[in-house]
Amino acid sequence: MASLAEQLLKRNEAYIEHRHRPIPLFTDLGFTPKKMIFSCIDARIKPAELLGITDADEAVIVRTASGTPARNLIDIAAIDNLTTLTELIVIKHTDCGATYMTDDQIRAHIRTHNADVDGQVLKDYSVGTTHDIVERTRQDVKLIKNSPIIRKELRDTVSGLVFNITTGKLARIV
Numbered sequence: 001m002a003s004l005a006e007q008l009l010k011r012n013e014a015y016i017e018h019r020h021r022p023i024p025l026f027t028d029l030g031f032t033p034k035k036m037i038f039s040c041i042d043a044r045i046k047p048a049e050l051l052g053i054t055d056a057d058e059a060v061i062v063r064t065a066s067g068t069p070a071r072n073l074i075d076i077a078a079i080d081n082l083t084t085l086t087e088l089i090v091i092k093h094t095d096c097g098a099t100y101m102t103d104d105q106i107r108a109h110i111r112t113h114n115a116d117v118d119g120q121v122l123k124d125y126s127v128g129t130t131h132d133i134v135e136r137t138r139q140d141v142k143l144i145k146n147s148p149i150i151r152k153e154l155r156d157t158v159s160g161l162v163f164n165i166t167t168g169k170l171a172r173i174v
């Protein structure tokens with residue numbers, strides 16, 4: 001069986017032939033997105049489908065482990081520089097993988113497979129593990145609100161939501 005990457009290259013040939021239409025350039029379209037949504041990389045969570053996000057929302061969905069913006073604050077500043085963002089949203093979900101492990105376990109895993117890794121370097125890595133997803137949502141919103149590299153008016157637009165995978169309810173935490 002070919003790797004998925006090989007299969008994608010193969011599928012792309014058919015895509016070009018039958019489906020692809022040139023994607024508009026920024027200069028034709030105006031610069032988007034205007035909103036940035038952070039959501040978990042969990043494959044069960046399909047934010048656009050579950051939350052009804054469409055192109056009209058002018059939102060980009062950034063998917064990170066646990067939906068934390070911790071490692072992407074510079075991305076917010078970069079996109080804001082290009083498009084002038086109007087809103088930031090952090091969306092987490094119940095039963096998140098981040099509640100099944102700790103940052104220490106992840107560091108131990110890295111050490112097991114990379115014996116020569118610098119402990120000091122490892123300290124800087126966190127994927128937002130937690131046993132309280134609501135509290136972690138508050139903390140991640142605070143990360144944005146307190147970030148010295150994000151424009152002040154933009155920091156103030158951030159909200160924190162939690163999607164309940166059992167009931168389907170999206171609740172505002174912040």
Ligand SMILES: [Zn+2]
Pocket residue numbers: 040041042065066067093095096097098
């Ligand atoms: Zn998750």
